[in-house]
Amino acid sequence: MKPLHRHVVNTSRKVLCTAALAASLTTAAVVTNTPTAGAGESEPTPDSPQATDRGDARLDLPGLVADPPVPPGAVAPEGASGIPGTALDAYKRAAVSVAAALPHCNLPWELVAGIGRVESVHASGYGLKSDGSTEKPIRGPRLDGNGYAQIKDTDKGEWDADTEYDRAVGPLQFIPSTWKTWGADGNGDGSRDPNNIYDAALGAGLYLCAGDRDLSDPAKLDQAILSYNNSREYVNSVLGYMRQYKDGGVAEVPNPPAGNFPTPPVTAPLPTPRPPAPQPSAPKPEASKPPAQPEKPKPTAPRLAKFELVGDPELQAEAGAALTPGAKFKAVLSDGKPAAGQKVVFAVESDTTGGTVFQADKKNSAVVLTDAQGFAGVPGLTAGPKDGTFSFRASAYDADNFTVVLKGTVTAKPVANLLVRADHGTKPLEAVAGTSVNGFQLVATSQGQPVAGTKTSAGLGVQGAGGAWVPVDPAKATGPYFKGPDGKKLFTVDLAPSGADGKITLPELYTTDVAPGTYFLRVVTPEKVELVLELSITAPATPGPTPAPTAPNTPTPSAPTPTAPATKP
Known part of the structure; x- marks a missing residue:
């Protein structure tokens, strides 16, 4: 196995299987190659095996589970509008997958949900699990021709535990031969299991969209549902639930536990006998025709x-x-x-x-x-x-x-466990009364590294007995203050979250009309990480006395020095 455990799942359907993202990744690989049924394939018709009279899996269920009563005064009963969370996720995921693979089909998830409701009440009573499997198998009546269609075994009992006749299986009640063609992997586990609601929902969506159907066309929608079960009553029921889910909303409910009612064994008699279904007459052999000229094989597109x-x-x-x-x-x-x-x-x-x-x-x-x-x-x-x-x-x-x-x-954001001064100073902050302290910064850190997005608040107060912090009373406070947008004094403010560098900038702190002295300001996080700053407010300097003016000194002119007359030669 490769170091990254690459996980490439090559399934056999044109489908999307959704999943999610993570911080630390691994990948792994499983490859399966089973028969495929691609988009545009010949569409199922009302005479397909899936559409035959295959009974009702809800025959296993007590009446209150199979057909919940309408609560008094309720417009949309929870039994009808409530869908177990796992089933709802499977229906929606199937619709997203089919929309990606077959965008022109316009498959609504509510249609798949309508079929799931009619077929098995969304696997209710069978112990639907979060992975899409059920605690108890969901099997329809034995299709032995006694009251229902006759379909002899096609899966050697792999899905329906019956090696003589087929049964519809799983939350969406697939005939095994239908599943062989339309089986899908809806949860990306590398297998196609009709008993898993994720796989079954995706297979049902692909089956309904076969033949390039556009289900926004009412005629095509009707045809698609008839190909699933050739019964007008069935079509009406599915459409009724589909419209209810679309128009009336859906309540997601917890996955219900498995019921304590017994699951009938493979050879159990049918709960309600019905007249034998008519057997199709043997086809008449046609006259042999001369073999046609074989066509030249067309090159297949890559x-x-x-x-x-x-x-x-x-x-x-x-x-x-x-x-x-x-x-x-x-x-x-x-x-x-x-x-x-x-x-x-x-x-x-x-x-x-x-x-x-x-x-x-x-x-x-x-x-x-x-x-x-x-x-x-x-x-x-x-x-x-x-x-x-x-x-x-x-x-x-x-x-x-x-x-x-x-x-x-995804890892949690680091939480600051220390607030420090950005200037790394230890002396009190100083300001002259009447001036302000502006631009002072702190840094929020965790394990010595800056923490972005740390929320803090700053407030004036005093440290009481035992070091407990006591906020000032705004009605009596006379110390430094902040200002609100309206210019009013504030003694506690919420600060902007720390930036990418972990820095937090205090708003301007005013000292107008504040008496000189020592004051305290505390900055604290929601996690009670705090830093108390000491503020030293000093009085303005007092000017000294003005000196008396003095007269300027006037210099006394000196007497001229006489000079001797010049002597003639």
Whole structure:
């Protein structure tokens, strides 16, 4: 196994499987190659095995679970509008996945939820777990032709535990032969299990969208539901729940526990006998025709063959911080050329960080097209507001689905455990009465490193007995003060959070009309980390007496010195 445990899941569906982002990542790899049913494939019809009369899994359930009564005076009963959290997540994730793979299908998650409600009441009573599995198997009646359609075993009992006849299985009640074609991996665990609601919901979405259906067309929507169960009553029920979920809202409820009612054994008789279903008549052999001239095989277009992680896989950030991933993903076609324009879906899920999202639209999923070289970069993210774990999943899909899963954690923001003076001084702050103290700074630190975003408040007070801090009474205070926006005196203020360098700047502190003396100012964090500053206010200097003016000294002119007359030669 490689050091990073690369985890590339190559599933067999054109689907997206969402997951989430983390701080410290590992990757691992599992490859599966099972039969595929791609988009645009021939669509199921009302005579498909899935659409036959396959009974009702709710026959196993007590009446109050299968059909909850409407509470008195309630418009939308919780039994109808309430959906277990895991089931709701599975339906929504399936719709996102199908929208990425088949954007023209317009599959609403409420449609998948409507089918889940009619088929198994969202796996209620079977012990739905958070991973999508159930404590008890969900199986419909035996399809042996006694009251229902006859479908002989197609899975050797793998899913329905019956090696003679098939049964519909799982929360979405798939016939095993249908699942063989439409099975999907909705939770990225590398397997396709119709008993897992994540896998079943995704498989149902792909089945409904087959044949390039556009489910925004009422006729196509009707046709799709009939292909799931060829019953007008069934269609009406599914559409009724779908519209209720759309129009009336949905209440997410806890996953219900497993009921104590027994699950009927494989050979159990049907609870309500029905007349035998008519058997189809044997087809009449057609007259043989001469073999047609074989057509020349058409060259197949290159398919997506490889999708891998390149670059730095580490996605690490503190809570609430911007996260710029260094990871990129490369898509390669079967002919070895880059898969330019390949759609890649990135998604965040299983998130316990309070909401890690993409920066652009604040959503937890994004679709990116690869460039001419087949590369897709991960858009910028913002880590959730609290520490926790989450996963990040990148999926590229064609006839097969390629998925890379990254896992990790988001760490909590460091909390300041010390406030220090930015000037590292120890002497009291000094100011002359009538002037102000302005621009003084502190630094919030943790283990000697600056801490950004630290919130603090500053207030005047005194240290009482035992060193307890006693704030001044604003009505009686005569010491230094701050000013509010309205110019009024304030003796306690909230300071702006520390910057990236951890620095906190005190607002201007005024001393007008303040008597000289010693005062104290405390700066404290919500975690009670504090720094008490001593303020020394001095009196203005007193000017000395003005000296009396003196007369200027006038110099006395000196007498001229006589000179001897010049002697003639």
